[in-house]
Amino acid sequence: MGRAHSPRTFCHLSNGGLVKVCALVVIITVWVEWQHSGMLIPNSTNLEIQRPPQRQLAVDSIVVDDKQSWTRYDHPSAYGTHFDPTVCHPRVWSLDSVGRRPENTTFAFAVTKLSMRYTNIVLDAAKRLRVMSSRPISVMVLKSGAKEGAIGELAVKLSDISNTTFYLLDNPVNIEDLSEGYVRALQKNPNCCKESEYLKLHAVALPYDQVLVLDLDATLVKPVDHLFHCDVDLLYAAGPWSPLNGGVFLVRGNRPDRLRHMVEVLINTSYTYTQEACFDGLGCGPCNCGGPCSKYNVRCFGQEGPQGFIHYYFVKRGDPSFRVARISTCLYDFQDSGLKKCKPEFERRGFSPFIVHKDTRGENGSALALIRRLGTDPSTQPESKVCRPEFWILGARKAGTTALYTWLTYHPQVFSHHVQGFPTDGEIYGSVKPLDKYNNKFKKVPSGLLVGDSNVYRLIDDAAELPALCGHKHAKFLVLLRDPVERCHSQMLMRARVKQKNLDITMDSNLSEVIDRQLKSFEDAVAASPGWADGFLPEPLHGWKSSYNCIYEGIYGAHLKRWFFHTSLDNFRIYFTEDFAEHRDEVLHDALEFIGADVSLYHGSALLEGKIPNSRSNMTLPEHQQLMPLLRRRLQDVFAPYNRMLEDVIGRRTPWGY
């Protein structure tokens, strides 16, 4: 089944009055295509359903949460001190072979009621999302809950937001097929998750590999691209009073057969439903019942509806063919009610949520106030470009950043911006804060030209600050990575050459001895924080910001994890220095295209012959400056596991051979 690309393309090209027409073409085409493709399941009356007799469950057969006790909401790993936000690490990081993410993924909103007022709520949510991600947005609207005028209005307005697709859908579940007792329980639920919410099940059949379902009041505070790289059937967060919160979850899409099966299973299990033991007697929980739970967890919230059912279908049934992973509620489904539990950890470790759901207390409320304090307030997240540079070369130190910066500036659209200092290659020292002062450093750059900031300190230091201040959408980061042993040696040679008072190395120093000391100090620091680089977010080693330790600077995987935690892989191009040496033009063309330059205007190659900027030009080193073979091997052994980590993080093999 093809996606409705053609009408959308048409819509992007059109304007004015045509937009209205094309918006309707989109709705109708998407809807008709689904109806004809057999992908749309909604008419469950077509299914052959074996209705089991209403079962009376013996109390003994009720398993409330033994099987999945780890998913208890109040378990420390749901909230609290344990913050591994995903259990599918390291797959979570993997990119495709060229280091870019697979494209076929979408965010999805499920809109069960659509009046004129709701139209604006949907639009606001889509616009907020667009600030954070250029990924497709699917808007699934329940046909029976939508007013006709509102459908047209929404379709027209959505066509102004790039890469959105509108689906007008029936409820995949026909309520008459469900048992009466189940429907009564479903409808008695005072707040949430009645039968219309089963609209969300359509997510598994949307024509995308991965679908991240978001409620309209779930706001991305930071990009969550890493979630799309998890190879799972379901990724979910526990709700405050439910085993799974339906406001944020990710499913594998493209599975109309699964949607059919889910509906079938729901119908069948609705006949096993009792107030005490929903879903085949496997229980409604685990959940935090807001006090001591009754034996049957009957006070779970929304457990009869999709929240309970999706958890039952993917988790409790224990189908071994499913890959299911739970993510941190604090990080990915942060709600006011979680403040007490999440806040201490957030404040201690400087974390902030990726997704804020239901900030009911608004402006003065808990969630916003907290993330404002932590510096990632979605309302101050710049939508337009606020930092002057278009690109940043982050490092690594001694990996060829001067050459990359200089050669990019040979393009007529890239301004050659030299700043006083050392080396004079576009380095801007210090923080991006305050923004005025930072932008002032670029005041001589004519408008309309692209300009970069090249600063090798940033790779280690600025992961949290730079993307948040400059806007995730607008920041493009270039990184060069060089064989860490060579880089380390080169760094020490530079320190020997540079006569700075506070540097302890001179031209007479024995560099192998110097590096050996650095290795020892690195090993001591790691021994004091065992496994520091292994987790999801290795914070900088204590006191090692802007480190001059050449081993620490070469643990690229750990530094990049911090960047990918705080921003999106979309913002990055990562090159190996060795590839840059061998395939210079390819790297430069790719980087120019990435920063938004017209590659066809680049005639720089002819200028590039001759000396490599900032190179020590193959000078023969005196013996005391050479790297002793034994030390080289030791360094390789130390770096080897970190190189594997880097490969996990960027999804590519390093060319270094160890």
Ligand SMILES: Nc1ncnc2c1ncn2[C@@H]1O[C@H](COP(=O)(O)OS(=O)(=O)O)[C@@H](OP(=O)(O)O)[C@H]1O
């Ligand atoms: N294209 C290409 N291929 C291979 N190696 C290259 C390339 N361009 C620069 N270089 C080498 O990178 C070293 C300088 O790196 P940086 O400019 O990043 O250094 S700095 O941190 O900004 O001082 C410096 O390394 P050393 O020669 O070891 O000093 C350069 O020779």
